[in-house]
C-alpha cells in the first residue's frame with residue numbers, strides 16, 4: 487500500500503476569502519481532511535499565525551502574501567490563487583523559497599466580459615442615474631444622453647483573455663472594437679490594434695481596462711488619458727484598482743468630461759463585507775460601483791474551486807507543477823513501483839552532478855529523473871527504489887544550494 491511521506495491528515499490547507507466549497511470537496515476526495523476555512527481575508531498577525539503551520543494556502547485577490555509573510559510560513563509547500571490575478575503574491579519571493587504558485591487563468595474570464603457588456607449598455611443609456619433618481623422618487627423619462635451601443639467604438643486596454651472575449655461579445659452587438667496592448671496581438675473578429683494609446687482613446691466612445699497589476703500599469707490611466715478621451719465618453723475598470731487614478735477620474739466626472747463610469751476594483755478595498763467601502767466615487771449617480779465582483783459568478787467560482795484545488799492536490803500528491811506561474815513546470819506521469827523525491831535548489835552549475843554523485847556513492851539507483859529550471863531555481867524530480875528512499879532524502883538534504891526537498895512515497 488502506497489504511503490504519503492507525511493500523512494495526508496497532517497497536511498494543512500488554509501483556505502481564505504470564502505473560496506468555493508468545490509475546493510474543499512476536491513481536497514477531501516483526494517484524502518486531505520486538515521482544512522482550515524475562513525470566509526474573509528486575513529492580514530497582519532492573524533495571517534501570520536494562521537499560515538505558519540500551513541502546507542498549502544488558498545487565497546483570492548484580497549490576501550497579501552508578501553515576502554515577509556511567506557518567510558514566516560516555514561512549512562509552506564504551495565500557494566493557490568483562486569482567481570486570475572497573482573499580483574497579491576510576491577511571486578519571486580515564493581519562487582526563491584521553493585513555493586510554486588498556481589491560479590485559474592481563465593475560469594472567470596467570461597464572467598468579467600459579460601459584466602462589462604452589461605455595463606456598456608447601462609452606461610450608454612444613462613441608466614445608473616435614472617435608476618438612482620427613481621429610487622429617490624424622480625422620473626427622468628428622456629432620450630437625452632441615451633444611446634444605442636450599435637455602431638459605437640469600444641476601446642480595450644489590455645487585449646488578453648478578458649479583452650479578447652469582451653471584443654468578440656461587443657462585436658456581436660454591432661460595436662466597432664479597437665484595442666491597445668504593449669504586445670503585438672492577433673485581432674479577433676474585426677478588431678484592430680492601435681499602437682498609440684492616445685489615438686485609441688480619441689476614437690473610443692467607451693474605454694475598458696483589462697491589464698494585470700504590474701509596475702507598468704500602475705496609475706497608467708490618469709488625468710492625461712482622461713483628457714485624451716472624447717468629450718462625454720465612458721470609462722470601465724474591472725482590472726485592478728491601482729491602474730486608474732481614482733481622484734483624476736472623480737475630477738473628470740465632476741467636470742462632465744466623462745459622462746459615466748463603471749468601477750469594480752479600487753486602490754483600497756474593504757477586507758470583508760462587514761467593513762465600510764470608502765471612495766471619492768461615492769455619490770456620483772452616473773457611476774456604477776461594484777464590490778470587486780467581476781469574476782464572482784456561481785459558475786466561475788465553482789470551476790475555480792475545482793481547478794485550483796486540483797492543482798494543489800496534484801502538486802502535493804505527485805509533484806506536478808504544470809501551469810504554476812512562478813516555477814519550473816514539470817508534468818509528471820503516475821508512478822507505481824518506485825518512490826518519488828522532489829528537490830528544489832538554487833540554479834547554479836553542478837547541482838545535478840552532485841546529486842547523481844551522492845546517489846552513486848550510496849548505491850542509490852535513479853529510475854527516472856526530470857529537471858526544469860528558471861534563471862533562479864532548479865526543480866528536480868527523481869524516482870528511486872522505495873527501500874532507498876529515506877537514504878536518498880538524506881543525501882538530497884545535504885546538497886549545497888538545496889532550498890527544499892520532499893519525499894513522496
Ligand SMILES: NC(=O)C1=CN([C@@H]2O[C@H](COP(=O)(O)OP(=O)(O)OC[C@H]3O[C@@H](n4cnc5c(N)ncnc54)[C@H](O)[C@@H]3O)[C@@H](O)[C@H]2O)C=CC1
Pocket residue numbers: 570571572591592594595598643644645646647648649666667668669696697698699700702703706724725726750751778779780781782
Ligand atoms: N474584477 C475582477 O473580478 C477580475 C479582474 N481580473 C483582472 O483582469 C486582469 C486581466 O485578466 P486577463 O485578461 O485574464 O489577463 P491576460 O494576461 O490574459 O491579459 C492581459 C493583457 O494586458 C496586456 N498588458 C500588460 N501590460 C500592459 C500595459 N502596460 N499596457 C497595455 N497592455 C498591457 C498584456 O499584454 C495582455 O495582453 C487580471 O490580471 C486581473 O487583475 C481578472 C478576473 C476577474
Ligand SMILES: O=C(O)C(=O)COP(=O)(O)O
Pocket residue numbers: 546547548568569570571572594778779780781782
Ligand atoms: O480573478 C481575479 O483576478 C479577480 O480579480 C477576482 O478576484 P476575487 O476572486 O473575486 O477576489
